[in-house]
Structures are given as C-alpha cells and as structure tokens.
Amino acid sequence: MPTARERVRAELTAEITAAARRQLAEVGAAALSLRAVAREVGMASSAVYRYFPSRDDLLTRLIIDGYDALGEAAEAADDPAAPPEQRWSAVCGAVRDWALAHPHEYALLYGSPVPGYSAPQDTVPAASRVGIVLGRILGDAARAGRLSGGGVRVPGLLGDAAVEVLGQDAPGIDDAVRVRALLAWSSLFGTVSFELFGHLVGSVEDADAYFARAVAELGALIGLD
Amino acid sequence: MPTARERVRAELTAEITAAARRQLAEVGAAALSLRAVAREVGMASSAVYRYFPSRDDLLTRLIIDGYDALGEAAEAADDPAAPPEQRWSAVCGAVRDWALAHPHEYALLYGSPVPGYSAPQDTVPAASRVGIVLGRILGDAARAGRLSGGGVRVPGLLGDAAVEVLGQDAPGIDDAVRVRALLAWSSLFGTVSFELFGHLVGSVEDADAYFARAVAELGALIGLD
DNA sequence: GCTCGGCGAGAGCGGTGCTCTCGTTCCGGT
DNA sequence: ACCGGAACGAGAGCACCGCTCTCGCCGAGC
Numbered sequence: 001m002p003t004a005r006e007r008v009r010a011e012l013t014a015e016i017t018a019a020a021r022r023q024l025a026e027v028g029a030a031a032l033s034l035r036a037v038a039r040e041v042g043m044a045s046s047a048v049y050r051y052f053p054s055r056d057d058l059l060t061r062l063i064i065d066g067y068d069a070l071g072e073a074a075e076a077a078d079d080p081a082a083p084p085e086q087r088w089s090a091v092c093g094a095v096r097d098w099a100l101a102h103p104h105e106y107a108l109l110y111g112s113p114v115p116g117y118s119a120p121q122d123t124v125p126a127a128s129r130v131g132i133v134l135g136r137i138l139g140d141a142a143r144a145g146r147l148s149g150g151g152v153r154v155p156g157l158l159g160d161a162a163v164e165v166l167g168q169d170a171p172g173i174d175d176a177v178r179v180r181a182l183l184a185w186s187s188l189f190g191t192v193s194f195e196l197f198g199h200l201v202g203s204v205e206d207a208d209a210y211f212a213r214a215v216a217e218l219g220a221l222i223g224l225d
Numbered sequence: 226m227p228t229a230r231e232r233v234r235a236e237l238t239a240e241i242t243a244a245a246r247r248q249l250a251e252v253g254a255a256a257l258s259l260r261a262v263a264r265e266v267g268m269a270s271s272a273v274y275r276y277f278p279s280r281d282d283l284l285t286r287l288i289i290d291g292y293d294a295l296g297e298a299a300e301a302a303d304d305p306a307a308p309p310e311q312r313w314s315a316v317c318g319a320v321r322d323w324a325l326a327h328p329h330e331y332a333l334l335y336g337s338p339v340p341g342y343s344a345p346q347d348t349v350p351a352a353s354r355v356g357i358v359l360g361r362i363l364g365d366a367a368r369a370g371r372l373s374g375g376g377v378r379v380p381g382l383l384g385d386a387a388v389e390v391l392g393q394d395a396p397g398i399d400d401a402v403r404v405r406a407l408l409a410w411s412s413l414f415g416t417v418s419f420e421l422f423g424h425l426v427g428s429v430e431d432a433d434a435y436f437a438r439a440v441a442e443l444g445a446l447i448g449l450d
Numbered sequence: 451g452c453t454c455g456g457c458g459a460g461a462g463c464g465g466t467g468c469t470c471t472c473g474t475t476c477c478g479g480t
Numbered sequence: 481a482c483c484g485g486a487a488c489g490a491g492a493g494c495a496c497c498g499c500t501c502t503c504g505c506c507g508a509g510c
Contacts, residue, residue, distance in 0.1 A: 003508075004507090004508090005456075005457095005507075005508075009456090009457095028337070028339070029337070030255035030337075030339065033496080033497065033498085034497085034498065034499090035496075035497065035498080036496095036497095043458065043459085044458060044459050044460070045497095045498085045499085046458075046459070046460075046461095046499085046500080046501090047457075047458045047459070049498095049499075049500085050456075050457060050458080054498080054499080055497095055498065055499090107336075107337035107338070108337075110418075110422070110424070111336045111337025111422075112253070112254070112255075112332035112333070112336025112337045112422070113253075113332070113336075113422055113423065114253075114255065115252050115253030115254075115255055115256045115329075116252070116253075116256065119423070124427075127424075154434065154438070156430055156431055156434075157429070157430060157431045157434045157435055157438070158428065158429060158430060158435075159427050159428050159429055159430045160427065161427035161428040162427075162428035162429065165428070179435065179438050179439070179442075180442060182425070182428060182429070182435075183412070183416065183438075183439045183442055183443070186412070186415040186416045186418075186419040186424070186425075186439075187408070187411070187412035187415050187416070187443075188415070189415050189418070189419065189424075190411040190412050190413070190414045190415020190416065190418065191408065191411045191412070191415065193335075193411075193414070193415065193418065194411040194414065197335070197336075197337070197338055198338065198344075199335070199352075199411070199414075200407070200411075202349075202384050202385065202386035202387075203383065203384050203386040203387035203390070203407060204382070204383060204384055204387065204407070205381055205382060205383060205384045206381055206382045209379065209381075209382045210382055210383075210404065210407075213379070213382070213404050213408075214404070214408045214411075217404075217405060217408055217446060218408070218412075220446075221442060221445075221446050228476095228477070229476085229477095230475095230476065230477070230487075230488095234487090234488095258465085258466065258467085259466085259467065259468090260465080260466065260467080261466095268489065268490085269489060269490050269491070270466095270467085270468085271468080271469080271470090271489075271490070271491075271492095272488075272489045272490070274467095274468075274469085275487075275488060275489080279467080279468080280466095280467065280468090
C-alpha cells in the first residue's frame, strides 16, 4: 500500500518524464534543458533534483523508455505464425515506423552519444529487446530449416551477448548466421538512420519503396528467402 | 596579391578552426563551446564572431572539413587497378579507420543532426565524395562484367543524385544495382556506427574480424564476388 | 503532540551563445 | 601625405544553462 506521499511522488516523476519527452521532441537531446522541463511542470528547477539527481539521470530514464517503446513496437509487429521473411519485413517496418514517428528519441538511442554521458548498465535489457525479436525469428527459421547459408566457424569473433540473443548452437544456427544477423541488424539501423538523418535526400525519391527493397535485400542476405 | 590584413585574417581563421577541431575531438559537437575556442586561440569570445557569424557556421566549417578528410581517405585507399572486391574492402576499411581515428568528427557527420541546425547546401559536394568513390568502383566492375545481379527496373524510386553518383545507364548498371549500392553504403555506415557508438559491446569480441566479415558479406550483397 | 525527513522555492556560482558599444588600427582614395 | 571609413579586439551585458545550498514548510510516524 503506497502512502499518499509515494503516490504523488510517482505522479510527479511521470509528469516530469512526460514533459522531458515533449522537450526532447522539440529541441533534441543535446539541448534538453532541465530548467525548461521544470518550467513546463510548473516548479522550480531545483525541485526537479529531488526526483532526478542530474540531467544525465533524466536522460537515462528517457533512453530506457525509448528502448522499451521501440522494443514493444517490434514485439507487437512479430506474428510467430507467419513465414520468416514476412516476420522479418514486418519487424523492420515497425522499427522504421517507430523511428519516423519519434525521430528525436530514435536519435537519442542510435545517434551520436551525448558527450560526457555514458549509458549505464540498466539500459542493456531494454536495448536488447529488438535484437531478441530478430533472434527469435532467425532461430525459428533455422529450426524449421528455412535458413540457407551458414556453416562457418569463427571462434572468438562473437561475444556471449550475441550467442545469448541469437540462441545456443542449434541445427542451422552457427557463428556465420549470428554474424549475418548482427550485420542485418546494424544494416537495418544504418538504413533507417540514413533516411532519418537526411543522407538519402536527393538520392531516393520514394522512401517507402526504397526501404521495402532494402529490407528484402537484407532478408536475402541473412538467408531468408 | 592579398593584403597583410587578408593574410592575418586567413591565418586566424585557420587557427580558430584548428582549435575548434581540437575541442571537438575532446568534448564532442554538442558541447563545442565557442568561448573555449576563443580562450584557446587567446582572444575574446566576441572577437571570434568577426570570423564566424555564429557557432553553427563554425560547425558547418568543421562538417565540410570532415567530409573532405573522409572523402580523401576513401579516395586514397582506392586503387583503380585492383580487382573490384578488393577495392570495395579497401575503401570500407579506410572509412572505418578514419572513423575510429576521428570518432567525434564521424559522429558530427553521420550521427544525430544537431537540433535547430540544418546543413547548408555547401556541404553536399564534400559529403558526396565517398559515394562517388563507391560508385566508381561499381561502375568499373559493371563495365568489366564483374557485377552479378541487376535487371530490375524501379522507375521513380531513385533521385537524380543517385544516378549521377552511380553513373548513367550502362551495361550492368541499372536501378537494382544502384539500390544495392545505396544499401551497401548505408549498411557500411550502420556497421561503423554500431561499433563506434557502442552497440556491439558484448556481442562482438574481435571487432576487426567482424568488420572484415561484414564487408565481405556486403560485397556479396552488391554483386561483387 | 512533537520531531524529523521529504519537499519546494529562491539565491547563487560558473558556465554558455550572442549582442552592443567603444577605442584602436590599418587600407585605400584623394 | 593624409584622412575617412572599414575592420578589429576587448569588455560589459543579457538571458539562459546545470547544479548546489539554504531556508521555511508540511505531513507522517513515534
């Protein structure tokens, strides 16, 4: 049973993060001002420090929330009953849609690191959610024998995290598959980032069609056909 | 014949950009402080405004210089006499090496856009240099008949810039090749960014070996074998 | 009922980008 | 040769930033 004090504290915390998210969407992460957040919530800047020890901690909160929202979008888009290549493109599309809808949050997650700020370990579980979805798709495809390629051993190349996300050794899953999954994962984000950060301006007319083709090519790269 | 005044102005401008680049390497773009630059050069902050109308203009200068430096590295790494897949991996390696050596400048070029700042048109030629190198490699490979795949028409998908960089229609070059080239370029960027921005920590043990494999996979994706 | 801890407000510190003014210095035309 | 004007550097000042400290308040637990 939370006391009244705890309740109002939780409410105020949520209100602060909501205002911070609004401010993030307006001015970006680097210019996120704790004072402006305080103004929007209607209290003195010093009072915010009762809830977040520093601006960086507020940023960490936003980062974790962002990873969770993106991960949730990816999970919601994945229908385990669908064929693998369809699951792949559905998840890719969901990631892109979320990025286009929340460009500043996406930039916070996958853009330049904020100088002087290093993400704490707390962010790792949330950050892994999209990777886990992709790993599940690949694992299912491999177990169903619908994953071509593979067969290469590259000891010492990958770390434990990759093996954990992409499943233990199983029929059809080896280091070559994991490497290609990682590559597809970073390529997907390269493609989304290029579009979002304006590097495709002038080169691509129809961004939707380009993305669809890119996802198909990357699916083929992984071994989904 | 430049007057003495013009000479000292050019010198001071160069000194300011040099100090700014040093500061950029230390604290990153978002924390780049014009006052600190002025301190390092040894003049009042207001005096710097005689040379750069605003902090953003100083940033633009750094961006153009960065694109030029990266483009130069890519051009230097490309040996037109070598086989295409070797040229591809050499240029990819040069891009990654430059990024690892100048992480903050790379983040400035390919990371989150600075909010409220939009790159002026002046940056486009410098930004295109790496793309042009990649386009030349693909064009040469296509003319030599060493590019597999292609054969797909996707009218209205790509813009003029892509056609310009990747050559007019030629035997072996069509929209499908250009799309894959763009995809390879953004995937390369995604791979480098993931490594640089820390998204591969825990998943990849041997970054050099991973990158080499990624480049090889991407080369195959383009159609180089 | 009283005390003590959480709380909000306000002032203050050193920093930022940017503007304005003021005295100087140098360049070009007469 | 000189003088007017343009370029220049310095300094003060404005509004903002993150963060700290102190102070008065108020509610929850002993």
